[in-house]
Amino acid sequence: MKKICIIGASGKLGQYMVQHALDRGYQVVAVCRAVSVPKLERFKDRIAILPGASDDRRLIQQAVAGCDGVLTVLVPWGMRQYSSGTAQAVLDFAPAGARLIFSCGWHISRDGLDVYPLSIRLAVSIGGWLLRLFRVGEIEDQVRACRLIFASDARWTVVRGSNLEEGASQGLPVWSEHVGDAVLTSNLTRRTDFALFMVAALEDETLVRLAPAIVGRQTPSAQAAIAAGAG
Numbered sequence: 001m002k003k004i005c006i007i008g009a010s011g012k013l014g015q016y017m018v019q020h021a022l023d024r025g026y027q028v029v030a031v032c033r034a035v036s037v038p039k040l041e042r043f044k045d046r047i048a049i050l051p052g053a054s055d056d057r058r059l060i061q062q063a064v065a066g067c068d069g070v071l072t073v074l075v076p077w078g079m080r081q082y083s084s085g086t087a088q089a090v091l092d093f094a095p096a097g098a099r100l101i102f103s104c105g106w107h108i109s110r111d112g113l114d115v116y117p118l119s120i121r122l123a124v125s126i127g128g129w130l131l132r133l134f135r136v137g138e139i140e141d142q143v144r145a146c147r148l149i150f151a152s153d154a155r156w157t158v159v160r161g162s163n164l165e166e167g168a169s170q171g172l173p174v175w176s177e178h179v180g181d182a183v184l185t186s187n188l189t190r191r192t193d194f195a196l197f198m199v200a201a202l203e204d205e206t207l208v209r210l211a212p213a214i215v216g217r218q219t220p221s222a223q224a225a226i227a228a229g230a231g
Contacts, residue, residue, distance in 0.1 A: 003027040004202065005064045007054045007086065008073030009047075010036035013103065013164075016195030017071055018043055024199065031063045055085030061093040069099040069202040074145050087145035091152050099208075100149075100156040101201045103194070106179045106187075108146045108160055110211040115180030150211070157201045158211040164191045173197050174222040175212035186219030193217070 004021060008014045009030035018040070021028050030040060034051035052059040054072075064070050072090055074083045087102065094100055106114075149156050160179070167190050175197070176183050197214055201207050215222050 003067050004069040004071060005029045005067045006071045007031045010039040011073060012191055013195055014073055016192045017198055020196050020199040022046055029063050055082050055089060057089045060089035064094045067098055070094050071198050072102045074102055074104050074142055083142045083145035084148060087148050091154055099202045100154050101198050102149055102158045103198060104142055104146060104158060104160055106160050106162055106213055108143060110150055114178050155208050157207045159198055160211055160213040161194045162187045162189045162215050164189055164194060166191055169193055170216050170218040172200060172217060173214035174217055175214045179213050183221055183225035184213055184215045185221035186215055188219055189214055189216040
């Protein structure tokens, strides 16, 4: 795999993905809003940058052409089905057989078997209400986007992230198929490691058509699971 597209490259997660991809020798096409292009200044001589909205179907068609993989940050901003529009464009225009990696939060459930603590249920409920109240975003559309992905026969992976923090890498995160599993209890991942997992998933065939929920490798719950496995 040589050429990949990163949609949402100018955000914090996106910038980490750009760096990890370059470190692994990928040729990178970056999509971001025109006003955010300056955030990619340090990469400008090493990547191709296509400015525009990530749900612009013509732009996405151009961006993913010839790509072996597409990394997409699904964001719930706006009130015009931004996430689902982005997901549909990627699914429609990515080359056949390309690895499609999407990011979202733990609140997305593929099979309804996730068990959410009260803190997450409240955060999603209150956060979603506030986004709608001020008309700045719609969490429900992120759910719609993931349903489109789950129904696709493409080679997708939906990476579901826990709470994020900045800091030095702790290594590739640990994952489980369902929120509520003991390994995920710590509910914290370094943002750079979320990005690392996204990039690593491009070449991890075991993750095809799965929605792994991740947690930082050095968190107490992950370390306990690793120790138990070693034993």
